[in-house]
Amino acid sequence: MGRHHADEVHDGGVHEHDRGLSYDLPxxxxxxxxxxxxxxxxxxxxxxxxxxxxxxxxxxxxxxxxxxxxxxxxxCATIPDETAGPFPGDGSNGVNVLKESGVVRSDITSSFGDSAGGTAEGVPLTVTLTVVDAASGCGTPKRGAAVYIWHCDRAGDYSLYSEGVTDENWLRGVQEADGSGQVTFRSIFPGCYAGRWPHIHFEVYGSLADATAATSITSTSQLAFPKDVCDTVYATDGYDESVRNLSSLSLETDGIFSDGYSRQLATMKGSAAEGYTATLTVPV
Structure with missing residues (x-):
């Protein structure tokens, strides 16, 4: 695993996006x-x-x-390292949203600053990541660490990059981990675009200062969603393209998650009507 994974396909374009002991004695x-x-x-x-x-x-x-x-x-192995893809917005591929005032926020549904000021529509989603120290057995929270997350909208487009939303910076934000090592973001359930299983990108930094300076990334990974939840969400208005795209995919064939996704699969609660919560422990 790592940033050498195969490219992802998106709207026709290409983008980069993881017998024991023998019991027979002689x-x-x-x-x-x-x-x-x-x-x-x-x-x-x-x-x-x-x-x-x-x-x-x-x-x-x-x-x-x-x-x-x-x-x-x-x-307690560390979270699998994955590609940040071509739309990170962290300065590694063009625009750098991390240095903009307003990026540190918990509600990432709307754009901020000098952007167009739009709001991403979709089924409400709350994401909570718990960052822990893998070296200590995952029992020690990484208080003061910072997490930057970003994902596509329900149409499968990425703010700052995709045609029609280059003036938006929605669905991107940074949070500092609390005493329990947790960061929480309010967002919308991402769509499924051609060639990729529904996911959220995230980067972990040692501190908020590192995150907002876009330097010293500790870990880059992705969160995956369970199929049953995706099916339920995509049956709602606005996710029409996602139904078709998901039908030709599986976690086992996805270019990123095909090498193992058990430590990246979110635990989900909620409903399409009331919104979902997604939780994941992130050992670093």
């Missing part, structure tokens, strides 16, 4: 074990020890602890 080893067990049955069992003298129960406990530690490490 025949000789089995025979040797049988002889040892037979001999052991003649000796009173006062206390079992491992070959290094450690009580067997301790060894088992240690092994269990190691397994738990390994499992914990696996569960």
């Amino acid at each position: 025949v000789l080893a089995r025979r040797r074990m049988i002889r040892l067990m037979a001999g052991a049955s003649l000796v009173p069992l006062v206390g079992c020890t491992s070959q290094d003298g450690t009580p067997a129960s301790s060894s088992a406990s240690s092994a269990k602890g190691s397994a738990s530690s390994s499992a914990s490490s696996a569960e």
Whole structure:
């Protein structure tokens, strides 16, 4: 994974956009074990020890602890690194919205500053990302980190870049993580454009100062949406093109999520009528 992923297709254009242990013992080893067990049955069992003298129960406990530690490490792997795509608005591809006054905000549905001042329409969506320290086992929130998110509108267009919305900067914003490592944005559910599964881009920075200076990115990734929620949202007005585009896609064939999406799939609650909430833990 990383920024080397295959390009994404958008409205005809191209844009860039992640048997264990063997239980079969060799025949000789089995025979040797049988002889040892037979001999052991003649000796009173006062206390079992491992070959290094450690009580067997301790060894088992240690092994269990190691397994738990390994499992914990696996569960606490950093968020997969993904491409920022061609429309980041962070200065890496043309325009830089991060240095504009007003980009630090929780409601990103409308444009701000000298932009056209429009508002993106669609099913309401609240996104909460919890940034945690992967090195500490994901138990320590990254208080003071900053997150910049951006995504397309319900027509599949990106503000600042797509034809007709180059004067808008909606659906882009920055938040500083609170004491729980959380950032929350109010937005709309993004559409599905040709060639890409519905998603939200985000960049994590070490601090708000880094984010607004557009420097020292800690992690770049993407959030994916569950299919059942996409189907429900896209059955509402304004998402007509998304229905057709989604029908030819799956998470397993998407150019970004096909190599694994379990740690990027949002947990969803809500309804199309009342709006949805999407939550995701982001270990960095």
